[in-house]
Amino acid sequence: MSKKIKEIQIFRHIIQIILFFLLPGVYILAFSELKSIFQMIIRGNFNFIQSLPGLIEFTVAIIFTILMGRFFCGWFCAFGSFNDWIHIASKKILKTDFKISEKLDSILKYIKYGILALILIFILTGKNDILNGTSPWDAFAQITNFSTVISTITIGFIFLILILIGNIFIERFFCRYLCPLGAVFSLISKISILKISKPTEKCGNCRICTNNCSMGLKLYSIDNIRGGECINCLRCVETCHRENPHVNIINTEVNSATASSFVVAIFAGIYGITNFGNSISIQKGLASSNAVISSTVSQGIKYKDGDYPGTGIGFNGGTTKVSVTIKNSKINAIKTISTEDTPDFYKNVENIIPNKIISTQSTSSVDTVSGATYSSKGIIDATQNALNKAK
Numbered sequence: 001m002s003k004k005i006k007e008i009q010i011f012r013h014i015i016q017i018i019l020f021f022l023l024p025g026v027y028i029l030a031f032s033e034l035k036s037i038f039q040m041i042i043r044g045n046f047n048f049i050q051s052l053p054g055l056i057e058f059t060v061a062i063i064f065t066i067l068m069g070r071f072f073c074g075w076f077c078a079f080g081s082f083n084d085w086i087h088i089a090s091k092k093i094l095k096t097d098f099k100i101s102e103k104l105d106s107i108l109k110y111i112k113y114g115i116l117a118l119i120l121i122f123i124l125t126g127k128n129d130i131l132n133g134t135s136p137w138d139a140f141a142q143i144t145n146f147s148t149v150i151s152t153i154t155i156g157f158i159f160l161i162l163i164l165i166g167n168i169f170i171e172r173f174f175c176r177y178l179c180p181l182g183a184v185f186s187l188i189s190k191i192s193i194l195k196i197s198k199p200t201e202k203c204g205n206c207r208i209c210t211n212n213c214s215m216g217l218k219l220y221s222i223d224n225i226r227g228g229e230c231i232n233c234l235r236c237v238e239t240c241h242r243e244n245p246h247v248n249i250i251n252t253e254v255n256s257a258t259a260s261s262f263v264v265a266i267f268a269g270i271y272g273i274t275n276f277g278n279s280i281s282i283q284k285g286l287a288s289s290n291a292v293i294s295s296t297v298s299q300g301i302k303y304k305d306g307d308y309p310g311t312g313i314g315f316n317g318g319t320t321k322v323s324v325t326i327k328n329s330k331i332n333a334i335k336t337i338s339t340e341d342t343p344d345f346y347k348n349v350e351n352i353i354p355n356k357i358i359s360t361q362s363t364s365s366v367d368t369v370s371g372a373t374y375s376s377k378g379i380i381d382a383t384q385n386a387l388n389k390a391k
């Protein structure tokens with residue numbers, strides 16, 4: 001294994017660790033935003049430009065995955081990184097060496113599409129409340145508040161434990177078989193401009209890359225890997241002693257160290273630019289005013305113009321106070337006055353939930369942000385409390 005290639009794996013783990021702490025909830029937000037888009041499409045009020053401030057994570061992840069494949073999964077997703085570390089630790093400590101049969105593996109990979117379809121059907125039929133408390137992501141995101149997780153996300157916590165056990169034996173167990181976001185990425189990454197080429201005629205009987213593939217792909221029978229189940233961990237490139245697999249961008253061979261640095265820079269760039277644009281639009285009030293202009297989804301309730309305070313209970317029983325501005329009988333702005341919520345969760349919903357309420361002119365049809373359900377509810381309840389005073 002060459003020194004240069006080994007450095008790529010070290011680089012990947014460093015990026016994973018940094019993003020685990022810097023952007024721990026991007027995968028949760030991205031999936032929550034996907035659900036919001038689906039809900040808005042069903043209701044016939046989806047307007048991408050107006051909704052963009054609340055769709056940053058999903059938009060960035062989608063653009064990035066269409067262009068570069070599933071680097072998001074292999075390098076940036078906190079839950080995927082956690083899966084990696086559990087498997088590495090169990091291999092080292094428990095000396096596990098379980099190999100699932102290729103046939104069973106390829107069948108189980110379809111489960112994630114079933115889970116995605118099921119979630120969308122629940123949303124379509126307005127029964128998505130059934131899923132509350134069942135998400136292992138929610139349990140994982142709030143695990144530091146263990147007692148709350150046990151009492152409020154009990155089923156999600158049980159799923160999380162089962163996923164951990166599965167992951168001890170099968171690398172990327174959740175990503176391979178269960179992740180609904182991974183299902184979306186798997187479908188859209190098939191058109192990415194980045195691929196790994198690996199001419200099999202140079203392989204002979206060697207199966208080193210197959211045996212080392214994070215996602216259990218049958219690499220011995222594939223010449224080109226473009227998206228799909230591949231998470232671009234680049235371990236196949238790393239382990240091949242013949243240096244047969246290569247990264248290609250638009251059919252041009254690219255040095256893998258350069259490619260991975262380029263991809264990390266692109267992700268940081270897209271995420272940074274989009275967030276910057278978002279914060280400017282929020283500062284200028286574009287998001288809220290545009291949403292108000294287009295909104296026709298009033299619940300038929302007349303509100304008196306003015307500013308109204310309201311309170312709601314958020315995560316861990318913390319009180320959230322908001323001020324709701326009514327203008328021309330419409331919800332025009334929702335500002336946080338104070339909150340006792342956990343800052344890490346609150347920052348994930350502080351802009352998203354008010355924008356959703358404003359764009360739908362409703363508190364009842366707003367989906368909570370997965371991973372910050374109680375923080376979302378704090379804002380929704382506080383807004384409703386204020387609206388009751390404005391009727």
Ligand code: SF4
Nearest residue numbers: 073077080175179182
């Ligand atoms: S498959 Fe899902 S959990 Fe795994 S890395 Fe991708 S988004 Fe994250």
Ligand code: SF4
Nearest residue numbers: 213230231233234236
């Ligand atoms: S094919 Fe290569 S880059 Fe893709 S998941 Fe497998 S080892 Fe990683």
